Amino acid sequence: xxxxxxxxEYPPMVGGIADYTYHLANALAHxxxxxxxxxxxxxxxxxxxxxNINLHADVQRWRLPTLELVRRxxxxxxxxxxxxxxxxxxxxxxxLLVPDWLRLWGGSPVVVTLHDLRLxxxxxxxxxxxxxxxxxxxxxxxxxxxxNHNDERRVRPWLSGRGEVRVIPLGANVPRALPPEFDRQxxxxxxxxxxxxxLVVHFGMINRSKGVPTLLHAHNRxxxxxxxxxxxxxxxxxGASDPTNAEHVREVHALIEELxxxxxxxxxxxxxxxxxxxxxxxxxxxxxxxxxxxxxLRRTTLITALAHGCAVVTxxxxxxxxxxxxxxxxxxxxxxxxxDLARRLALVIRREDTRRRLARAAARLADHxxxxxxxxxxxxxxxxxxxxxxxx
Numbered sequence: 001x002x003x004x005x006x007x008x009e010y011p012p013m014v015g016g017i018a019d020y021t022y023h024l025a026n027a028l029a030h031x032x033x034x035x036x037x038x039x040x041x042x043x044x045x046x047x048x049x050x051x052n053i054n055l056h057a058d059v060q061r062w063r064l065p066t067l068e069l070v071r072r073x074x075x076x077x078x079x080x081x082x083x084x085x086x087x088x089x090x091x092x093x094x095x096l097l098v099p100d101w102l103r104l105w106g107g108s109p110v111v112v113t114l115h116d117l118r119l120x121x122x123x124x125x126x127x128x129x130x131x132x133x134x135x136x137x138x139x140x141x142x143x144x145x146x147x148n149h150n151d152e153r154r155v156r157p158w159l160s161g162r163g164e165v166r167v168i169p170l171g172a173n174v175p176r177a178l179p180p181e182f183d184r185q186x187x188x189x190x191x192x193x194x195x196x197x198x199l200v201v202h203f204g205m206i207n208r209s210k211g212v213p214t215l216l217h218a219h220n221r222x223x224x225x226x227x228x229x230x231x232x233x234x235x236x237x238x239g240a241s242d243p244t245n246a247e248h249v250r251e252v253h254a255l256i257e258e259l260x261x262x263x264x265x266x267x268x269x270x271x272x273x274x275x276x277x278x279x280x281x282x283x284x285x286x287x288x289x290x291x292x293x294x295x296x297l298r299r300t301t302l303i304t305a306l307a308h309g310c311a312v313v314t315x316x317x318x319x320x321x322x323x324x325x326x327x328x329x330x331x332x333x334x335x336x337x338x339x340d341l342a343r344r345l346a347l348v349i350r351r352e353d354t355r356r357r358l359a360r361a362a363a364r365l366a367d368h369x370x371x372x373x374x375x376x377x378x379x380x381x382x383x384x385x386x387x388x389x390x391x392x
Contacts, residue, residue: 002034004077008088010043015239016300017088019173027375062089067101074108079382085115087242096133099140109142109385142385148297171371172307173300174277187283191267198229201284204301205239211290217338220259234280236271281308289314309363311355329361
């Protein structure tokens with residue numbers, strides 16, 4: 001089977017969708033599929049091409065004329081799989097119309113993964129057109145993939161019982177492969193974290209949904225309580241797709257200055273290769289991910305921290321998010337509450353047995369986020385879609 005992955009990001013572009021598509025392409029190729037990726041020209045600088053994967057880095061900007069480029073590329077493939085996330089496609093309409101455009105020309109069936117349900121911008125005062133186009137994308141696709149059961153509950157009514165919806169989890173976007181001769185204390189020391197310090201790690205890009213100001217206020221409270229907590233921001237903070245990230249990072253730095261959290265109490269690594277991200281997670285005492293909208297399995301930062309066997313303190317979701325189990329494989333704090341976040345972090349910091357128990361339970365989730373398993377679920381879905389389209 002020949003599959004064309006259409007994505008707004010791809011390495012060396014930095015972003016969660018870029019990482020996800022890279023790993024999915026590899027896993028599908030290892031399952032024997034012929035895989036190609038259609039993405040932006042910024043991905044053409046990739047120095048180490050993936051084996052058995054054709055890269056079409058053809059897109060300057062996602063605009064309506066890009067639909068014709070998608071159609072021409074799609075002619076050579078059995079299935080087109082659109083990795084939809086609004087910011088990765090410039091918050092515009094072009095990606096939303098891919099299923100309609102290919103149906104118009106009798107093209108390949110389209111599977112759409114809705115990585116989030118954020119509305120496109122389109123144009124000023126687009127109003128009700130924005131949610132209408134997102135729902136139409138789901139209805140016109142031949143199958144929809146969502147990454148968690150909460151999104152499934154929102155999307156399924158859009159289809160009026162006529163469409164195929166599958167929950168296929170995201171995978172960890174950083175392999176559990178540490179640098180050669182990894183030494184935990186030596187890695188902590190490179191960030192000036194001493195033996196009496198506690199290392200709390202925030203992993204991933206920083207935008208307003210990540211709750212970093214809440215974390216900084218909690219950090220300030222922990223220091224005032226006498227805990228020697230150093231906060232490490234691990235990895236690239238801005239990314240390639242969302243221009244508002246840079247503005248928010250500036251606000252975060254201003255808050256650090258306002259709270260007097262400089263002077264070594266906060267540390268920024270910037271972009272790191274995967275094995276050094278793995279080292280940072282392994283060096284952490286606690287990983288803190290206080291999402292403003294609560295923990296979700298659409299968050300690859302959370303999935304990666306769990307798959308690496310980290311003790312994770314995050315924020316409570318609006319609805320249960322299995323297989324996350326509070327006080328078993330994660331600890332939940334109230335959303336947007338610095339005081340409660342500080343209390344939960346302090347409880348985990350002060351109890352080594354609690355940290356070890358959380359880490360062991362988190363590591364047992366690794367199979368749930370295994371790329372081979374994820375690829376097998378996609379291959380099954382592609383086969384169903386392909387057979388359905390062949391019926392008279």
